[in-house]
Amino acid sequence: MHSGRIAVVVALLSVAVPAAALEPNQSAPKKLVSLGDSITRAFDATLPADNLSQSWSNGTHGFFERLFGLPDVKSHNQRITANFGGSGRRNVVVAVNGAKVRNLEGQAARAAGEGFTYATVLIGGNDVCRDTIAELPTDYDFTVDAAIGLVELFDNLPDGSTVQVAAIPDVKRLYEIGIDKTALGIIDCQQLWRFTAMGFPCGSMLSPDNTEADREYVRQRNIQYNNILQFLTAIGTRKYTNLFISWTDETFTYPFTADDVSNIDCYHPSSRGQRAIARETWNDGPFKDAQKGS
Amino acid sequence: MTGVGARGSMRGGRARVVVAATAVAALVVAVVLLLRGAPARNGVATEGLHPAGPTEGAERPPAPEEPSDAARAGTREPVTGADRPAPPDARDALGAIDPALAWRAQVGRAVERIARERLGRSLAPADEARLLDALKSVGPAARGLDREELDPDDPASIARVREQTATLVEADRVSRDLLGVGVAELLRLLDPSAIEDRGGATG
Numbered sequence: 001m002h003s004g005r006i007a008v009v010v011a012l013l014s015v016a017v018p019a020a021a022l023e024p025n026q027s028a029p030k031k032l033v034s035l036g037d038s039i040t041r042a043f044d045a046t047l048p049a050d051n052l053s054q055s056w057s058n059g060t061h062g063f064f065e066r067l068f069g070l071p072d073v074k075s076h077n078q079r080i081t082a083n084f085g086g087s088g089r090r091n092v093v094v095a096v097n098g099a100k101v102r103n104l105e106g107q108a109a110r111a112a113g114e115g116f117t118y119a120t121v122l123i124g125g126n127d128v129c130r131d132t133i134a135e136l137p138t139d140y141d142f143t144v145d146a147a148i149g150l151v152e153l154f155d156n157l158p159d160g161s162t163v164q165v166a167a168i169p170d171v172k173r174l175y176e177i178g179i180d181k182t183a184l185g186i187i188d189c190q191q192l193w194r195f196t197a198m199g200f201p202c203g204s205m206l207s208p209d210n211t212e213a214d215r216e217y218v219r220q221r222n223i224q225y226n227n228i229l230q231f232l233t234a235i236g237t238r239k240y241t242n243l244f245i246s247w248t249d250e251t252f253t254y255p256f257t258a259d260d261v262s263n264i265d266c267y268h269p270s271s272r273g274q275r276a277i278a279r280e281t282w283n284d285g286p287f288k289d290a291q292k293g294s
Numbered sequence: 295m296t297g298v299g300a301r302g303s304m305r306g307g308r309a310r311v312v313v314a315a316t317a318v319a320a321l322v323v324a325v326v327l328l329l330r331g332a333p334a335r336n337g338v339a340t341e342g343l344h345p346a347g348p349t350e351g352a353e354r355p356p357a358p359e360e361p362s363d364a365a366r367a368g369t370r371e372p373v374t375g376a377d378r379p380a381p382p383d384a385r386d387a388l389g390a391i392d393p394a395l396a397w398r399a400q401v402g403r404a405v406e407r408i409a410r411e412r413l414g415r416s417l418a419p420a421d422e423a424r425l426l427d428a429l430k431s432v433g434p435a436a437r438g439l440d441r442e443e444l445d446p447d448d449p450a451s452i453a454r455v456r457e458q459t460a461t462l463v464e465a466d467r468v469s470r471d472l473l474g475v476g477v478a479e480l481l482r483l484l485d486p487s488a489i490e491d492r493g494g495a496t497g
Contacts, residue, residue, distance in 0.1 A: 041493060046436045047478040048466045052489045060488045064481050067400065069433020071440035077489075092490040110492055184444075184452050187459070259444050263459040271440045 021083060021290035026244050027160035029080050029118030029287065031090040034058050035107045035153065036122040039169070039277075040095035044264040046070065046271045050097070056269070056277035057120045058093045073275040074293060076120060079282055082293025092116070100126045101142060101225075104149025112156035119153060119161070120281075122251060124168035124229065128222045129202030133214060136204060136221050143228050150232055159242040164285045165233045166277075167226045167252035169269075171205050172219040177258050178206070178266035184258070189266030202267065226252055250280035398426050404484055405429070405473070411483075412474055421472050428468035432477055435461040 022028065034040045034057035042051040042059070053060045059075030072078075077091045092114075094107045101124050111119065124146075127137050137145070153163065178189035193206040204210075205218050226249065233247040260273035269277060282288065405425060409417045417425065435458040442458070445451040466476045473480060482491070 046439070047432070047462055047476060049476050049478055050482075051478045052482055052491060053478070055489075058489050060485075062485060062488055064404070064484045067397075067404075068429065068477075068481060070436050070481075090490065091488065092492060094492045096493045107493075180446075184446055186444075186452055186455050257444075258446075259442065263439070263455065264463065271436070 021287050023244060023286075025160050026162060026286075027117040027158070028084045029076075029162055030084055030088050031092075031115055031117045032058065032077055032080060032120070033090075033092045033111045033114070033116040033118070034095050034120045034122075035104060035111065036095035036120070037099040037126055038095075038097040039125060039269060040093065040120070040122050041097055042073075042269070042271075042274055043097060044262040044268045045274050048264055051271075052093060054271050054274050055093065056274045056281065057095075057122070058091050059274065059278065060091070071271040071275070073271055073278055075274075075278045076118075076282055079278075079287070079290065079293045080118070083287065083290035090114075090116070095122075098126055099123060100145075101137075101149060102145040104146065105152045108149055108153035108156065111153065115158055117158065117161045119157065119163045120166065121150075121153070121163065122166040122168075123149075124225050125171065127225060128168060128171045128205065128218060130204045132207075133204045133210075133218060136218070137225075139224060139228065142225055143232070146229055147232055150236055154236050154240045154243060154245070157243060160244075162244040162286050163236075163246070164281065165229060165245070165247050166281055167229065167247075167249040168222055169251050169256070170219070170253075171202070171222055172215055173256055174261060174267055175205050175215065177256060177261045180258055181261070181263070181266055186258075187263055187266060192266055206267075222252075244286055246286050248281050248284040250284045251277055254280050397430070401429055402426060405480075408473060408475075408480060408483055417472060425468055425472050428465040429477065431461050432465050435459075435465075 034055070036057075038050075040055055040057050042054040042056070043049065045051040045054040052058060053062075053065050053070065054073050055075055055077075056073060057076050059073045059077055061070075061072040061074075061078060065072070081089060092111070094110045096103060096107065099107065104121070104123055124142075127142060130136055150165070157163070178193070181187055182189045190208055193202070194208060205215060210218075230247050230249070233245060236243075237245045254276055256269070256273060256276070260270055260276055262268045262270045262273075279294065282294070402422060405422065406416055409415065409422075416422075438458045439455060439462075442451065442455055444455055462477075466478075469475060469477045469480055475483065482489070
């Protein structure tokens with residue numbers, strides 16, 4: 001009799017899922033996969049190159065991050081463990097540096113059939129950032145590539161899974177922050193961009209030869225690509241009633257400051273920027289009621 | 295069922311509870327011992343022992359200038375059992391250990407493992423010292439940048455940001471020179487299970 005009660009208590013204690021955070025039939029987001037580009041890989045966030053532990057989506061703050069004294073970005077991965085428990089967790093990144101929206105299908109294929117219950121998608125920055133303005137994809141090309149990629153993802157997730165699609169950040173805002181950093185003498189961003197040797201050629205926005213009108217045009221393309229992604233996400237929400245699909249534009253609208261942008265390359269989010277993206281997208285996302293670890 | 299049988303069953307039930315409680319207590323002690331003893335084995339033995347997931351909730355290690363009990367745990371004699379605590383003189387000795395030395399010992403063991411994996415050999419003592427010096431600077435610089443509210447009107451604030459950035463880039467360069475990987479990649483190699491990386495830099 002006592003052992004039966006103990007078993008019940010143990011069972012109750014082991015269920016750490018806050019019921020309010022999940023919709024009926026929605027799976028706990030314990031199996032996380034992130035799709036996207038260098039922003040999700042936290043390129044140059046703190047140290048040169050990928051800083052996966054600082055990723056807004058997959059970031060960790062475990063034994064070695066503490067041992068080395070690195071910042072804690074309070075990523076979606078960390079919030080999932082805090083709110084839904086650590087058992088049965090997976091934390092997978094399929095995001096690729098330099099990936100464009102046409103690469104989304106390949107990333108989705110890599111995530112297929114693995115039972116992921118939560119996917120984050122942040123891609124398109126490399127479609128805005130091309131060598132030249134002439135290379136920016138047309139609406140048609142962007143729509144087709146994004147639709148193929150999203151369908152590949154949605155088709156292959158199990159029922160009850162959650163997907164959050166995030167807007168492409170405001171690349172012109174990042175450019176303006178770089179100009180500010182240069183003016184302050186922190187780093188000569190314009191000199192850095194001139195050589196675009198950091199693995200993210202972005203002449204379409206960062207080239208010193210561009211006029212302000214050029215940059216405003218690129219920003220309008222940035223906005224239009226986000227409109228397309230939002231539209232496709234809305235269609236997915238209607239068509240895939242077995243999934244929980246949502247859109248957030250916080251990654252575009254968040255007012256990034258100089259502190260939020262890498263001092264190494266003047267473009268990617270810093271650890272502070274990654275933390276801001278994690279916080280804003282989580283709080284605008286499907287699990288916003290689950291606030292442990294925030 | 296007779297009265298004797300019922301009482302026997304109740305006794306049996308109590309016995310099962312006692313046994314279960316004892317087993318739970320033993321399990322807790324075992325987990326605590328594993329966690330406390332893990333760093334002492336090779337400095338990276340916490341892999342797979344994180345109680346709340348791959349990386350979250352792990353025992354808090356000592357940051358370079360932020361020592362904790364874990365730092366001392368990483369260099370002490372192995373704990374032999376919860377019912378056999380270290381004698382008072384040993385605890386006094388533990389308290390006297392320099393946290394900075396404890397940090398160097400712990401990171402040194404971790405770096406040693408990666409050097410052997412990547413280079414097939416240990417680093418020369420001078421190189422290891424150079425690398426540890428560089429790695430020790432990472433935490434304060436990274437956290438400094440993370441916390442700094444840049445004041446555009448304060449030259450000291452701007453200078454700090456510049457200096458901390460240069461420190462991180464230099465530490466990364468030293469790590470690449472000596473181990474062939476940057477510091478962020480070094481961290482990933484130390485705990486590859488924390489994030490399954492199926493992306494990569496190409497494509």
